[in-house]
Amino acid sequence: MPRKSPAKDRQSAVSSAKTDSVSLKQLAAHLNLSTTTLSLVLNDAPSAVSIPQETKDRIFSAARELNYRPNYLARSLRVQRTHTLGVIVPELSDGYSAMVLNGVEAVLSTQGYFYLTASHLHRDDLLKQIPQMLTERQVEGVIAVDTPMRFEPNLPTVNVSGHEDVLGVTNVILNHQHAAELGIGHLFNLGHRRIAVIKGQEFSSDTDVRFETICEAARKRDIPIDPKLTVQLQGDSPSPELGYSAMKTLLATGEKFTAVFAFNDVSAIGAIRAVEEMGLRVPGEVSVLGFDDIYAAAFHNPALTTIRQPLFEMGSLAARTLLERLSNGHEALIPEVLSVEPTLIVRGSTARVS
Amino acid sequence: MPRKSPAKDRQSAVSSAKTDSVSLKQLAAHLNLSTTTLSLVLNDAPSAVSIPQETKDRIFSAARELNYRPNYLARSLRVQRTHTLGVIVPELSDGYSAMVLNGVEAVLSTQGYFYLTASHLHRDDLLKQIPQMLTERQVEGVIAVDTPMRFEPNLPTVNVSGHEDVLGVTNVILNHQHAAELGIGHLFNLGHRRIAVIKGQEFSSDTDVRFETICEAARKRDIPIDPKLTVQLQGDSPSPELGYSAMKTLLATGEKFTAVFAFNDVSAIGAIRAVEEMGLRVPGEVSVLGFDDIYAAAFHNPALTTIRQPLFEMGSLAARTLLERLSNGHEALIPEVLSVEPTLIVRGSTARVS
């Protein structure tokens, strides 16, 4: 499929070799100084006070002139810090991970940290290999997103929406109980009594807590979730297709309900399609409640009522927490759980039961 | 907002220090062998033929037992290869970049490569700094996505949807002319003659080619795009909001049109909302054509007719191209342009003009 433009091929741009990097040693030779002196001056070490400003200036200007760029590998090897984290996600294009990563990066980039990303695709072999590879590459810590802990955390780890209680791992989670209260409360207040639930995939970290808290919130209101009204997402595509299929199976049972609480906005969008294909109106005959508040939620038809998860904030919180732990060395207290609050966003996909 | 669970704080998991890494030197000492021998054996170097199998086994089992993990920094420093690329994107959560990255990663992960991601957020300072920082970190090459080349590529570079003709940079692009033909052709065949166009943001690499090829395709059919029927996206959020605002301004002019060709699916979704708020039906009174074919496109109401861009393939093509160039050393021919083909996906948001 890729089409080369053959007439336009060119020889390697050897000209750019001009900018090839100078080492500290070369720079030192060029200045008739030792690498020690250069290093002290360039890093503004305390012991550089005795170096006269004139020499410093010579060094700085030569460094600029020869375009000296310190080799981070060498430096990291020596100082035993890489300023690099590892980030493990299920996959990149699922929206959820991307939003969290955005928050992670916003923090890291201001602190001079970079990160290596790896997707586990829910594959067990990758879940075990990736942490090892990241360790070999000397990352200082790991941020995992919606990732089961199939490995022993030999590195400081923060797991976003992790629910396993692993020693040394901080879980950043949503206040699920509150989320369930908001969601079920909203539907209840609109008069819904028979509420269907689309559970997340088996491998998704939030699936169980989410379902349990929803059941609990419903029970409290004396409208327990009927097992016959629950379906589970199958497969791991980030497409609304999964929600569509799940809803189709539920509708095929013929059970009656007036509202659906979907696992996320993406599946809610799929569910709406399935409901409408049955000739039912959303929200007229069926209310649909989403989760996450992705960008598309507000602009879907009908606009999605949803429980907002502050994904960006969860990412940045994870990053801040990990960096703090790294800078505090090993005396740091490791919080087991950091929780953030959901928000109910009421839009057009839910309505009073008629 | 983050709430600590104070009673649950724990002291640092010192126990995990057990798994702390052994160096090759320590392993060698433990075996009463030199690091040379270990290195030769562990890397299966040709000169290791003279080492008896028994010794090799001893080495392997000790390595496993003591959980030896080679330090990638040290190795990279010595062999002068990091097996790491840099990836530059506008921002992570915009869907487009995430899809491309997905393709990039699919290739890199099979080749033992990792990558460092950096977002430039369309900021000029970052566009200059990021390549330098990546260079310092000794990445072997750079994959840029929708990124203007504000820097001299001193590293092998592949730019996905790059349109600048820079020496040493391979641009992976969509066949825009074909895309425009598909889009305008489709609308034309449905009887549309006055077609509005939502241009991309000024900073978006594809904006100009896309607009020009669309105009060209329209002119060829004697239905030139009326400048009064073009609007441009403003701002850089990945939300449909931008398309919504753009469409609002266009509608406010009172100009008549029967179809809109949007810059991407996200803005098309926003545009649909604006159109419907005016009391016009999509596709009854206005057809809307998107671009990209994001996951949500098929499930929007109405389902989006769109020009599919093979973003995953563009990412993997970029990665393959770069890796090939790296392995061929400097004798490699550098293709200037690699182009991929779009596909027209007809769904419900376009219809015959009535």
Added chain:
DNA sequence: TCGTTTTAGTAAATCGTTTTAGTAGTTATA
């Protein structure tokens, strides 16, 4: 038996930094 190969390794240099522990020469202090 003597020289050559092969076997089974090792010492030391190297990658590019940082950092420790200096050293001359000068200036201040007792």
Added chain:
DNA sequence: TATAACTACTAAAACGATTTACTAAAACGA
């Protein structure tokens, strides 16, 4: 006038691997 303190630097070790250039002993060949 010693000596302590400061100034302006540097040599060498270290980080943890790989790689080049060896060596000592055993086996082989003529």
